[in-house]
Amino acid sequence: MLEAGCGVGAQTITLARRSPLARFTSIDVSAASIAEARRRLDAEGIGNVELRQADLFSTGYPPASFDHVFVCFVLEHLARPAQALGSLKQLLRPGGTITVIEGDHGSTYFHPESAAAREAIDCQVELQRRAGGNALIGRELYPLLVEAGFDAVRVSPRMVYVDASRPQLVEGFTRRTFTAMIEGVREAALAAGLAKPERFDEGVRDLYRTAAADGVFCYTFFKAVAFRRAA
């Protein structure tokens, strides 16, 4: 199995543990990330993963080298996601499958509603766009995989719904994952002139406000599975 864009190995550890009899090849374009992933995998005593620094557009692996390809939170950073998928398709044996998982920041809505919070999220989306990526890519997995020539594309959304009856999600997702991520682009958004400090901070406060007892927060991830047509 090929994991394309493994980063520092966050998903790799889970994948390798869940399928101890599978042999994984995990690649990332960043040598620093690969070095960190190697450190983590060694620390966890995981032996069924080969790590290699490689660009997913030109990995050097022969065509049809893999039974399955896994891509998670990678396409959102690429300027040519359909071409990336086409490149990965060549690495897959005919009849092999690909799994793609991406988020979509445009799937975010919440209670209480807040225009400032929407503007703060839009800053993140715009920054990612300027960096060549697409923070709204989750909804596009179906057309992208079809465009790349995959067969039997099946997309299933995975909605994260958070209210006060689910305190682990309030803390783990609304506060520490999503809102912290938006908060994290504050300096970049201000430097790019995308927001005024007071307004951005108001937006972040309003996002934290959705984690209160009467607040609600919604976000959706998209998972797609598809086949390379059998020869």
Next chain:
Amino acid sequence: MLEAGCGVGAQTITLARRSPLARFTSIDVSAASIAEARRRLDAEGIGNVELRQADLFSTGYPPASFDHVFVCFVLEHLARPAQALGSLKQLLRPGGTITVIEGDHGSTYFHPESAAAREAIDCQVELQRRAGGNALIGRELYPLLVEAGFDAVRVSPRMVYVDASRPQLVEGFTRRTFTAMIEGVREAALAAGLAKPERFDEGVRDLYRTAAADGVFCYTFFKAVAFRRAA
């Protein structure tokens, strides 16, 4: 079981058929709707439903008259949804349950993205707001039921994800349900000065565009179940 706000009986027929041994009381504030619901139920030969014209804020039924209350696509039209829920709670026996189902037009997103389509949807949301309702109420079911004093509130979102691999949803939901509904407020939106004709029509065209082979459409309904605390 009490069905509050049955309208012309669209849900009533399904409910009564699925639970033939239950006894239903279905109320609506509109006498014309009740008359039409009676005609439909008679035509379907359904005998376990008592229909009555009544305001859900003052039904005339004694407290604790019902084991279960069902409310579907009703709160979105009410200026005081939490008070309506509080009123319905009194009709429920202690330990009885309520089921609430509502949509949320703010949960709509699609590919290709379109500002004109968003503006057309916003016209519908604004018209409903001016009529005293809330087209974004789905996300608020949890705080509303808690505010009304219900126990063990549990909300489950039901996301409708539509791409070309699901042609029945493309036709039945994206085109004939959601986009047709937005198209249906055209005259009201123009009369209210909420949109210019060309821009509104562009938005509707862009919504139909999401039903194309490479389009995607997303919408989420919310279902909540809660208890009246046992005495």
